[in-house]
Amino acid sequence: MQAKVVIVGSLNMDLVTRAPRLPRAGETLAGQSFVTVPGGKGANQAVAAARLGASVAMIGCVGDDAYGEQLRTALLAEGIDCQAVTPVSGESTGVALIVVDDSSQNAIVIVAGGNGHVTASVVDSFDALLSGADVIICQLEVPLDTVGHVLKRGHELGKTVILNPAPASGPLPAEWFAWVDYLIPNESEATALTGLPVDSTASADAAASALLKAGVSKVIVTLGEQGALFASASRSEHFPAPKVQPVDTTAAGDTFVGGFAAALADDKSESDAIRFGQVAAALSVTRSGAQPSIPTFAEVQASAAHSAAQGHQS
Template sequence: MQAKVVIVGSLNMDLVTRAPRLPRAGETLAGQSFVTVPGGKGANQAVAAARLGARVAMIGCVGEDAYGEQLRAALLAEGIDCQAVTSITGESTGVALIVVDDSSQNAIVIVAGGNGRVTSGVVERFDELLSGADVIICQLEVPMAAVGHVLKRGHELGKTVILNPAPASEPLPAQWYAWIDYLIPNESEASALTGLPVDSVATADAAATALLASGVSKVIVTLGEHGALFATRAHSQHFPAPRVKPIDTTAAGDTFVGGFAAALADGKSESDAIRFGQVAAALSVTRSGAQPSIPTFDEVQSYQP
């Protein structure tokens, strides 16, 4: 069967430690626990879309090492098509070093490894997967040239193209905006893309207006516990977040993106897809880890506020 959602992006092994707080520069803290967890924004979004009802394929690169084998096995266990997860000889698999504090905030350092070897040429080898997709998702943890190629190709094919611009540190290339159907930044990413402060629904609306003026079709600014702001050129709407007690916010944004994409691919309206993604993300923050925290379709469907 052809994939309905194709994710082009990163695969990392997350090396996660919990500590009372995030360390200051030059400081050594005693940690409380340590685990290795499959992650990477691309792989997280692929797992989220698969668990939340979509047929999924992943395009990305890993090293020829134990972490790469584990990451591929984790995707296969979710029923994800991994024919385009390419092993790169002589390269390490990407890793993310994550510290989570007692208030559930985190700090992350990423080493790209194989993710830095995702090129336009690698993606072109699997153009048939893009052609068979309903929804195509990219992030910014693989080289920009490859992301630009995927956005343009997805637009040419008439697919629904989603960009989660994470991690963003500056505005996107100007030509990209016309190729994107849904741009989904969080507060800090929206600020980096526009140069505007984003710390409330009102300021998110202002940033979304600036992004729409750049040529993107639609914007969803995720605001954590404050919900999400959906904006088009015609209107904007705030979606309050479901109320939960957070334990670990790792992969909450990825869960939202995967859930939103799965719902769109299933034919749900934009509003219903946003709400579905929000419930999935809310459930994810009540659990620890990246991929282990992502809920299933049935869990989201049975959620009671």
């Protein structure tokens, strides 16, 4: 079966250590724990879409090292098509070196490794996957030229194209906007794209309006516990977030994007897809870690049914 959702993006191994505090320059600290966790925004979104009901393929690059094999194995275990997860000879797999202190502040160093080798020619060699997709997702953790190439190709093929502009540090190339069906930034990314401060539903609406004027078809600004703001040329709507007790917000945005895409690929309405992604993201923040926190389709269904039952009782 050809994939309904194709993700072109990053695969990282997260190397996470905990310490009482972040080290100063030249200082050696005794850490408390160390774990390796599969990550990268592209891989996280692929896992989310797969667990949440979609048939998924991943296009990306890893190194010819043990981490690359581990990341590929982890995706295969989720039922993800990895024919286009390409090892690069003589290169390391992308890593994120993360130190977390006792107050949950962190310091992160990212090394692109294989992710820097996701070129337009690599993508073109798997054009059949793009042609077979219903939804194509990109982020900004692979070369920007490649992202633009994928957005344009997805638009040419008539696919639903989603861009999660993370991590965004400034405006995007103007020509991209015409190729994107859904632009999904968080508050800080919306600020980076527009120069407007985004910290509320009203300010998110103003940023979304600016992005629509720039040529984007539809915008969803994710606002954490404040929910999400959807905007198009014809309407603007706020979707409140499910109320949960957060433990760790890592990969909540990736879970939303993957869940939203999976629901769209299953022919759900736009509003239902947003709500589905929100329930999935809310469940993810009640658990620790990136990919380990992402819920399954059955868990989201059960949570939505439980919330509906409580709503009828109140």
